[in-house]
Amino acid sequence: MGARIVALMIKEFLSLLKDKKSRVVVVVPPILQLIVFGYAATFDLSHVPYAVYNEDGGAPAQDLLAGFRGSQNFLESAFITHEEQIRPLIDNKKVLMVVHLGPTFSRDLLSGAPASLQVIIDGRNSNTAMLALNYANSIVGSFNEEWTKEHGLSGPPARLVARAWFNPNLESRWFIVPGIVGLLTLVVTMLVTALSVAREREQGTFDQLLVTPFRPVEILIGKALPGFIIGTFEATVITLMAVFWFKVPLLGSVITLYAGIALFLLSAIGVGLMISSLAVTQQQGLLGAFLFLVPAIILSGFTTPIANMPQVIQDITLLNPMRYFMVVLRGIFLEGAPFHILISQLWPMAVIGVVNLALAGWLFRHRMY
Amino acid sequence: MRMRGLVRKELLQVIRDPSSIAIAFLMPVVLLILFGYGVSLDAEHVPIALVVEHPDAETAGFTSVFRQSRYFSPVGFREMKGAEDAMRKGLVDGIIHLREDFSRRTRDAGGAPVQVIVNGIDANNARLISGYVEGAWSTWLQQKAIADGVAGVPVQVEQRVWFNSEMRSRNFLVPGLIAVIMTLIGALLTALVVAREWERGTMEALMVTPVTMKEILLGKLVPYFFLGMGGMALSVTMAVWQFGVPLRGSLAVLFASSSLFLLVALGMGLLISTLAKNQFVAGQVAIIVTFLPAFILSGFIFDIGSMPAPIRLFTHVIAARYFVEILQTVFLAGNVWPVILPNALALLLMAAVFFGIIRRKSRKRLD
Known part of the structure; x- marks a missing residue:
């Protein structure tokens, strides 16, 4: 049995890698994509363009604006003198935000009346708007603190002392890059498995395979192992880059990480082969791959938290192997989570994998057209 | 043809x-x-731990802002240990910690320190949660300033979000x-x-x-x-x-x-x-x-x-x-x-x- 499976595996590897285009497609893009996406996928705002509309010439107004100028997050890109200039600047996306100081700003401030700073912001991307507002609020917060101290006013009755666990500087890259490890591993596995049976069916070679002495289990193993080997190799390369290129801390044990990778690959290969054996043509296989891949990634908690989803969709995500792998990856990278805490995330991937592989094996003989 | x-x-x-x-x-x-x-990127009903070491009228005023906010669903604790455990297990996404001397220190020059800890793994979510916490805090400051008849913060931010005002x-x-x-x-x-x-x-x-x-x-x-x-x-x-x-x-x-x-x-x-x-x-x-x-x-x-x-x-x-x-x-x-x-x-x-x-x-x- 062993020798037969090896023979089948060699054939699979050959059909996958003999074509130069196919070889390039499986190896090069994941690495390029990690670099591009690793830099692109960040929620940290930098150099957000904003305009100043200062109707008040006073020194306190200048002090407050200096806070905005000194911030890495903002970039002063326009200075306006009339109210009508605000709309075109924001409409045309020249600036994201306009900071407006009314004519009585300094007078109010010096007389002890509450002075107001108007912030007008483009809400077309509400997340960016919310983050920019938070930055603006903290600039005003530090101005207020300085002002009360300098003028001997009574300070606020309480102040917030904030810190973050596991990611003290709140770098979204630390959150995103381990997620990309999962993303690219999934894509590569789908590339290798999702079309493999469909192609043989379309070309008629699968029928030939079925009349050989191979048992469906052997065909299954022969089809699954190349995906497993390529997937493990790519996951290793991507993990190494995440640690050494993007400097994301890897606090947990490498053994636990590989246990997670192995189980995730099992589930991804299972789904890939299932789709592939269900499809009659490659067109259908490709459609199936997309119909799995896209929701699996978007509803995995990779960018938007699962906790924000309505309950029904949260329940649907329980079928998504990516969801578990995201928790495993982030837990191992950032929290150093030990194996026993992650068991609740690991076994569902194993179940998804085994069920789908069994289905795929059954479909080999029962889906004839 | x-x-x-x-x-x-x-x-x-x-x-x-x-x-x-x-x-x-x-x-x-x-x-x-x-x-x-x-x-969706709108976090609502974020589970947070409210640790109040010595509950009294002052802390009740502070925590009620969080209890009324639609952004939070607070869980009460009497000491940090329980809250930290809950955070490690992923049951809460943040901790607000009011120390024993909170009420006394509200009269200090610098104000009473309120420790805020967020789970930083999802940095974007963590930032949004900190923003909500700051919002709740400044609501409390305003309420208290009005109640005590004193001036509020020197500069207030008045925000207007165009195109998508409910964000x-x-x-x-x-x-x-x-x-x-x-x-x-x-x-x-x-x-x-x-x-x-x-x-x-x-x-x-x-x-x-x-x-x-x-x-x-x-x-x-x-x-x-x-x-x-x-x-x-x-x-x-x-x-x-x-x-x-x-x-x-x-x-x-x-x-x-x-x-x-x-x-x-x-x-x-x-x-x-x-x-x-x-x-x-x-x-x-x-x-x-x-x-x-x-x-x-x-x-x-x-x-x-x-x-x-x-x-x-x-x-x-x-x-x-x-x-x-x-x-x-x-x-x-x-x-x-x-x-x-x-x-x-x-x-x-x-x-x-x-x-x-x-x-x-x-x-x-x-x-």
Whole structure:
């Protein structure tokens, strides 16, 4: 049995890698994509363009604006003198935000009346708007603190002392890059498995395979192992880059990480082969791959938290192997989570994998057209 | 006349393998429902631990702000240990810690320190939660200043959010999702159609007929263009009726820019198909170049302006980027020509380049 499976595996590897285009497609893009996406996928705002509309010439107004100028997050890109200039600047996306100081700003401030700073912001991307507002609020917060101290006013009755666990500087890259490890591993596995049976069916070679002495289990193993080997190799390369290129801390044990990778690959290969054996043509296989891949990634908690989803969709995500792998990856990278805490995330991937592989094996003989 | 025959042949192929119809009509509906509801950046009812070491009237005033806020669902604790355990287990996303001497120190010059700890793993969510905490804190300060009859903070921020005043993330995510979904549909519809003919040998059969290469390509484009526009119309209808996204621009602009984008997306699929000449490779390439780039590099969720310069430059080859910008503007802001025109021009240019290359690469030759 062993020798037969090896023979089948060699054939699979050959059909996958003999074509130069196919070889390039499986190896090069994941690495390029990690670099591009690793830099692109960040929620940290930098150099957000904003305009100043200062109707008040006073020194306190200048002090407050200096806070905005000194911030890495903002970039002063326009200075306006009339109210009508605000709309075109924001409409045309020249600036994201306009900071407006009314004519009585300094007078109010010096007389002890509450002075107001108007912030007008483009809400077309509400997340960016919310983050920019938070930055603006903290600039005003530090101005207020300085002002009360300098003028001997009574300070606020309480102040917030904030810190973050596991990611003290709140770098979204630390959150995103381990997620990309999962993303690219999934894509590569789908590339290798999702079309493999469909192609043989379309070309008629699968029928030939079925009349050989191979048992469906052997065909299954022969089809699954190349995906497993390529997937493990790519996951290793991507993990190494995440640690050494993007400097994301890897606090947990490498053994636990590989246990997670192995189980995730099992589930991804299972789904890939299932789709592939269900499809009659490659067109259908490709459609199936997309119909799995896209929701699996978007509803995995990779960018938007699962906790924000309505309950029904949260329940649907329980079928998504990516969801578990995201928790495993982030837990191992950032929290150093030990194996026993992650068991609740690991076994569902194993179940998804085994069920789908069994289905795929059954479909080999029962889906004839 | 010949064209009609080709279009008919392609249509028959579409009808016989219903997967194309499923791609055009079923996929946008399923994906948009799933994502429109599932993809949200608005955290509500965030579980947080409120640790109050010595409850009294002062702390009750502070915590009631959190209990009334729709952003939080607080869990009470008497000491830090329990709260820290809850955070490690992932039961709460943040901790607000009021020490024993909180009430006494509110009269100190610097004010009483309130320790705020957030789980920083999801940095974006952590930032939003800190923002909510600060909001609750300043509400409390204002209430207290009024109650005590003292002046509040020196400078107050008065914020006005244009186009999306309730800051619903769905309003910008749904138009972005339409761009991502249409990228997939466009490419999926055409990625295999030329490669299939090469692989099955029917391309040779077509070549011996008098039809020109241009006609073959047009015959492949026309049916899928109408399928794709049907899917697009479905998506827009759902965005407006199902998800309540305001449509402030005109339908005509939406229609024109969608046709342009669909041309680019179909062109990309045809280009992949023409270059690969092999369904397996074409399928692999389609998976790689369509979904993830449109998802991550289009500005649909990650702000392009904050990316490093080389990456920002690279996003210019992603067609979805232009369409996302047009859609977000047409839906939320209206017909803002200075935003729409440059992006539409870029799409036009991309379509021209794609079809130019396809034209050059498809000759009636066997090699």
